[in-house]
Amino acid sequence: MTIPQMVSAAVGVGVLGGSLYSFFRHKTRRFKALFWGAIGAAMIYAGFRPTFIEILGPDSTELRIRLIVALLSFIVLTVTLEMIRVSRMQERYGFLWLATGLLLLAGALFPDLAKAVESMTGISYGVAVLVVIFAFILLMLFHFSVALSLTQHKLAQVARELALAEERLRRVERGSGEPEGKRTA
Amino acid sequence: MMPPEKTIVLIPVFNEEANLAPLLQEVGEQLPGVPVCIINDCSKDGTAQKLKAAGCAYLNLPCNLGVGGAMQAGFRYALEQGYDYAIRLDGDGQHPPSECAALIERMAQGDVDLVTGSRFLGDGGYTSTIVRQAGIAGLAAFLSWACRQKITDPTSGFQMVNRPAMTYFSYCYPLDYPEPEALALLSRQGYRFAEVPAKFRERQGGKSSIRRWGTVFYMFKVCVALFVDRCRAVDPRFDRRHMEASA
Numbered sequence: 001m002t003i004p005q006m007v008s009a010a011v012g013v014g015v016l017g018g019s020l021y022s023f024f025r026h027k028t029r030r031f032k033a034l035f036w037g038a039i040g041a042a043m044i045y046a047g048f049r050p051t052f053i054e055i056l057g058p059d060s061t062e063l064r065i066r067l068i069v070a071l072l073s074f075i076v077l078t079v080t081l082e083m084i085r086v087s088r089m090q091e092r093y094g095f096l097w098l099a100t101g102l103l104l105l106a107g108a109l110f111p112d113l114a115k116a117v118e119s120m121t122g123i124s125y126g127v128a129v130l131v132v133i134f135a136f137i138l139l140m141l142f143h144f145s146v147a148l149s150l151t152q153h154k155l156a157q158v159a160r161e162l163a164l165a166e167e168r169l170r171r172v173e174r175g176s177g178e179p180e181g182k183r184t185a
Numbered sequence: 186m187m188p189p190e191k192t193i194v195l196i197p198v199f200n201e202e203a204n205l206a207p208l209l210q211e212v213g214e215q216l217p218g219v220p221v222c223i224i225n226d227c228s229k230d231g232t233a234q235k236l237k238a239a240g241c242a243y244l245n246l247p248c249n250l251g252v253g254g255a256m257q258a259g260f261r262y263a264l265e266q267g268y269d270y271a272i273r274l275d276g277d278g279q280h281p282p283s284e285c286a287a288l289i290e291r292m293a294q295g296d297v298d299l300v301t302g303s304r305f306l307g308d309g310g311y312t313s314t315i316v317r318q319a320g321i322a323g324l325a326a327f328l329s330w331a332c333r334q335k336i337t338d339p340t341s342g343f344q345m346v347n348r349p350a351m352t353y354f355s356y357c358y359p360l361d362y363p364e365p366e367a368l369a370l371l372s373r374q375g376y377r378f379a380e381v382p383a384k385f386r387e388r389q390g391g392k393s394s395i396r397r398w399g400t401v402f403y404m405f406k407v408c409v410a411l412f413v414d415r416c417r418a419v420d421p422r423f424d425r426r427h428m429e430a431s432a
Contacts, residue, residue, distance in 0.1 A: 156250050156360060160258040163224070163244040164265065 009047025016040030035078075065126050066108045073104035096143060100136040104129065187216075188289045191269040194219055195259035197252050198276030199226040204388075205235050208278050215282035216272075222262055223276070226255040252342070253363030260355040264348070272345045277388040280343040287381040288345040298350040298376040298425070301368075302343035302383025320404050328365050331411055332372035336380065339365040343383055350376055353423040359410060362403050366410045373414060375425035 016037055023033035080097040083089040107114050107129060114125045123131065194212055198205065205223075212221055221241040225232055227249040236243045244258050256273065263271045272288065274280045284302055291300045305325075313321075321340055328339045342364050346354065353374060359366045371378055421427060 152360075155248070156254045156257075159246050159248050159250055160254065160261060163246045163258050164261060167242065167244050167262065 005047045007047075008043050012040045012043025012045075012047060014040070015043065062111070062125055065129065066111065069104050069129050070108035073101045073108060076101035076104065093143070093147070096136065096140050100133070103132055103136075107132070188219055188272065188285070189270060189293070191267065192219055192272065192289075193263050193266070193268040193270070194221045194272045194274060194282075195224065195256065195263065196221060196274050196276050197224045197226060197255040197259065198228060198232055199249070199252070199255075200228045200230045200232060201276035202228070202230040202232050202235055204276060204278045205232065205239065208274070208276065208282075209239055209241065211278075212274070212282045216285060219272075222259055224255040224259045224262075226250060226252065251361035251363075253358050253360045253367075256363065257355060257358040260346075260351045260358070264351055264355055268351075269348045270345060271351055273342055275342050279385050279388055281384065281386055284343070284383040285345070287383060288343070291379055291381045292345050292347065296377065297379045298347050299368075299371060299378035300345045301338065301341050301378065301380045302385075303338035303341055303380040304383065304385050305337040306380055307382030317400055320400055324365055324404065324407060327408065327411060328368060331369050331415060334372065334378075336368065338380065339368065341383075343385070349425065349428060356423060357420070362407055365407050366414060369411050369414050373417070374419060374423050375427075377425075 017040070019028070019033045019036035019040060022028040023030070023037075076097060080089070080094050080101065084091055084094045107117075107125075111125075114128060117128050118124060121128070194216065196208070196212075201208075209221065212219070223236060223239065223241060223243040225236055225243060225245045227246050233245060236245070242262070244262060246255060246258060250258075259273075260271065270292065272285055274282060274285075280302065288300045288302055291297065321338070324339045325336055329336045340362075344364075350371065353371070353376070354367065357370065359370075368378060
């Protein structure tokens with residue numbers, strides 16, 4: 001057993017133990033505990049059988065990229081859903097992120113899909129992933145510009161209404177309906 | 186010449202603490218009895234405190250919107266209060282209230298909705314940096330073409346508007362650097378406007394809100410806006426021709 005394998009196994013034991021402990025003490029949610037428990041178990045397993053990824057297929061560049069992309073899409077999906085769940089992000093802004101995550105996940109799960117894209121466009125899997133990410137980032141930036149403009153427009157409206165309401169309030173508090181300084185010629 | 190009844194002077198200010206009192210005094214002398222509304226575009230100096238003692242109506246915007254946003258608030262106020270005409274003076278004292286007479290006279294002829302005081306008509310003797318003057322000249326040429334009407338001073342904010350134009354502006358007015366685009370929008374909606382010669386002063390104190398790089402950005406922003414506005418559909422609710430037909 002090499003040192004990285006031992007480290008992996010040790011960290012895996014820690015992570016698995018921690019997730020089980022916090023789950024049984026009701027300190028964390030089921031989903032979160034399952035997620036970390038799975039990671040811990042995978043690390044322990046990887047400590048003993050470093051070639052276990054070969055179960056998924058022959059160890060190749062494509063497989064590694066698929067694993068990375070799967071991890072990436074998993075992160076994108078969980079983070080987006082979590083942000084929506086705790087109301088830090090509105091659903092409408094989450095849609096594009098979810099679509100990105102799902103598309104990446106589809107590409108990772110179904111290599112045939114990626115092969116079809118490859119045969120159609122002639123770009124390889126790794127590049128296609130980059131193209132997808134880049135295109136979605138552009139879309140999202142565009143979306144944000146639109147959303148920002150809309151928000152600014154609304155903000156200006158609110159600010160104006162507030163200023164007018166405040167002026168009216170000042171007039172009412174002074175007890176005269178007439179605005180200040182309205183002099184008769 | 187005295188302005189017609191129901192005229193209000195709108196003064197957008199941003200960090201004009203020092204200019205405020207002299208300007209108000211001058212307005213009081215030159216346009217006696219005309220109510221004033223100051224729109225404080227979230228100044229960071231003591232303008233808000235000075236306003237409390239100014240003895241005229243004022244609006245305090247809770248965040249900085251730019252001169253266009255401030256003016257729109259002013260137009261909303263003027264409409265709500267039932268004014269028929271609004272004269273805009275800039276808070277830096279560039280627009281001498283004594284020059285308002287020319288605007289009022291032109292407006293009294295009744296054939297236009299907006300009158301602009303132009304620095305370049307007559308012997309204004311206005312000087313500025315070369316970049317800015319070239320920018321203004323280019324803009325004037327472009328805007329004159331877009332409006333099919335000779336415009337000599339597209340960036341002048343020294344204006345008098347009547348109620349129909351105010352109504353439109355209270356609905357639609359660009360947020361920053363609004364003057365050229367406002368003219369283009371007006372012309373697109375079928376409003377009429379004219380220029381009269383006016384002498385401007387150097388700013389009395391404080392700093393201009395447009396800096397050197399601002400000039401380039403200004404030109405770019407305005408050109409894009411002018412171009413896009415030409416492609417926009419005429420809003421039938423505020424179509425001047427339609428308003429006249431229904432009136």
